[in-house]
Amino acid sequence: MDLFDYQAEKASAATRPLADRMRPRDLDEFIGQQHAVGTGSLIRNAIENDRIFSVILWGPPGSGKTTLARIIAARTRCHFVQFSAVLTGVKDIRAVIDTAKNQQKFHGRRTILFVDEIHRFNKSQQDAFLHHVESGLITLIGATTENPSFEVISALLSRCRVITLDRLSEAEMKTLIKRALADSERGLGDMELAIDEAAADHIAAISDGDARSALNALEIVAADIAHTDTNNRPPRIGLEQVEGALQRQAFDYDKIGEGHYNLISALHKSLRGSDPDAALYWLARMVGAGEDPFYIARRMVRFASEDIGNADPQALSVSMDAMEAYRFLGSPEGDLCLAQAAVYLATAPKSNSVYAAWGRVRDAVEKTGSLPVPHHIRNAPTQLMKNLGYARGYKYAHDYKDAFAPQDHLPEQLQDTLFYHPTDRGHEKLIKQRLDKWRELKKKS
16 A cells, blocks of 8 residues: 555545444444344354354344444455445346356355345345355345344245344443544544533433444534533533534334334324323324324224224214314324324223124124025015015014114024123223113013
């Protein structure tokens, strides 16, 4: 390397983001993920023995997926190829396969293919290298923030191990922050910055377990302080400086991915658990992340029938009214209507009796098929139908006491089958009392 190359490389390093400069160079520098890279772990043993296997690294942003792939690239004797699923097509995959064949034929080397954001590959793209993973020509390392069981075809997934990486804890994030402040070679050590515990806590908290986000935030704060005169030596990063330099946290939320389903699940289960505080929290998380309010409203309408039902029939009306009110007001005024509905649903008496009854009925229909309608409750608009016995023997309910006529309405094969079992909760208690009375009268008749 000549002087100009050295200076160019040094200049390039100086302009790289702090998060990129501070990437761990080996497993010993890794912070967190000890279950995956710690002593004796499957990944560590595979890297140290150069026996890499096909693996899907599944974890949230900033958990170390790409860093781990780079460490593998640096340590392995295999030919290493990296590309992003966003920018790659089937043609590029075929080129990699051709290169892998040449590497194996002329150099006796295996090829490791690292695919970032593998969840963005469609089925045909995944199929393009499935056979070559199966044959061992290619060792696949895929990185994804999405649940691979949803996004990776089952044939490919079955040939890979799934390694789950976790969000970093706040303690691990603070270790990362302090390491970057102390590192003069790759970090901010030359600035001789000190940081208050409250400031480090705040950066760690708003970064939500994302190492990249934490280091980006730290770099912004450090740059802001560098332009501020201070008599303190060394300069200190305080909570006020952090709050002043950083913008509002961006929620980690993919509206079509697992985060989407996890949050709506949390909202639904909080409503079912009669916890209005948790319901409001998860609702705020979804609204703040930019979720479609009508999706949330539709789920609450569904909840009103699935988990409340006739224990409080008004719940369905409240949910529909909230949806219409949001349609009329928009955001942010309409957000309060959704919040009101969420609190109502959470505090309403619960019953899944209608939901359960509907499931039992559908099972019965699937098992018994198209059973004939009993003659006495058939429609008889013509004389021929009447002559065939249609509507014969039908009891008009209003001609009987309490407008109840004891008669069968189910097909003969299902007579006396009870699908709906109301609870003793809320309005459904009254329904149960009526049904118990009517069913007893029917038995006596």
